[in-house]
Amino acid sequence: MRRNLHIKIRTVALATAFWAPVVLAHPHSFITLVSTVMVRDGQMTGLKMQWTMDEITSADLLYDAGDAKPDSPVWKRLAAEVMANVLGQHYFTEFWHNGEKVKFNNLPTEYSLARVKHQAVLTFTLPLAHPQPLSGQTYTFATFDPTYFVDMSYARPTDATLPKELAQNCHITVKTPQPTENTLAFAQSLDKADAPPEDMGLGKQFAQQVTLQCQ
Template identity: 40%
Template sequence: MLFCLTSTKTIAHPHSFIDMRIAIDTQQDNYSGITYIWKMDPMTSADIAYELKGIKNDDPRWKKQEAIIMANILVQNYFTDFYYQNKKIKFKTIPNSYHLQKDGFQLVFTFSTSLAQPLPIANSLVEILTYDPTFYVSMTYQNKQQIDVPLEIAAHCNVILKEAEITDAMRSYAFSLDTDQSPDEDLALGKQFAQRVNIQCP
């Protein structure tokens, strides 16, 4: 699981839910990276918060939990496929920053990463998918406003949030999986449910 914790939920896939925001980072007319803000659902937050009960965010134990979460995200290449001109692009293996904080009864994990190399914005097509391959964790944007882009991109480029096109059969299969079951790896289940962020610039 994404946060190395066993959820107390007993429902079918997905078991945990993350409300996502991203900010597209740019530098000198180039795409440079992404900053992520992930808000965990109350149940998952409660699991993690229990481990951190009474601990302040400057405590070494809090820092250790931040590092554990970040390490699990790194193992999955930030849970993100980033395509530039239809070619998959790598991220740097070390994040720029990461931070865990509380927002009421929910936990929020913020982190930033850079692309392996800057990529020109002009005359480009970018597609971004962020998902848990197993679909154990549902990772979604509530709306297009949760995709933050610099003013120059907002003014000149077309930014689209595309919902996944899921068949009834695939939806039924995903929701039929019990807590101790894993989907067939060949199905790439999480990717099939992933939203797509498309940015096309002239």
């Protein structure tokens, strides 16, 4: 498996195959995204991210956590393990400005893992390597699993948000792509043991694109 983030996810998926209806198509797991642009001194410094995993994906993590209290070492250890895998894939996020990639810091300034009912929620900062100007600028970013094993998407366009100080001068939108019929058919043909060719970028073809535009 190329992506360590999926180890627990795949374990759960294989275990449930014995009692759940077989679903052949990618994706097999789902993460719901919420993001907020972070600002300091009139410049963008990063994103505040919240990833809510579906109940089946969450089950293994929540089992490991047991009855541990939210501030216990158990939750901190699990958060560190998950965050290490996210960092290994550059936060599963691409950030663009004027046709060039914007670089991230190697480490988040904060992160945590929590239980919300029957779901695991990872919250963290995605810091930019250098603060970026906002006035008159346009940025785009997308969060996705390149293999499309995990669907990572916003449930509502309003889940990509701006802080109050940017509301008058900036606008943020979420665009959901429309993959071709051939791409959809290919994704649906993949079973749990399959992985698409790495150079295909299957996940990127399904990735929602967030655009931040400021006056």
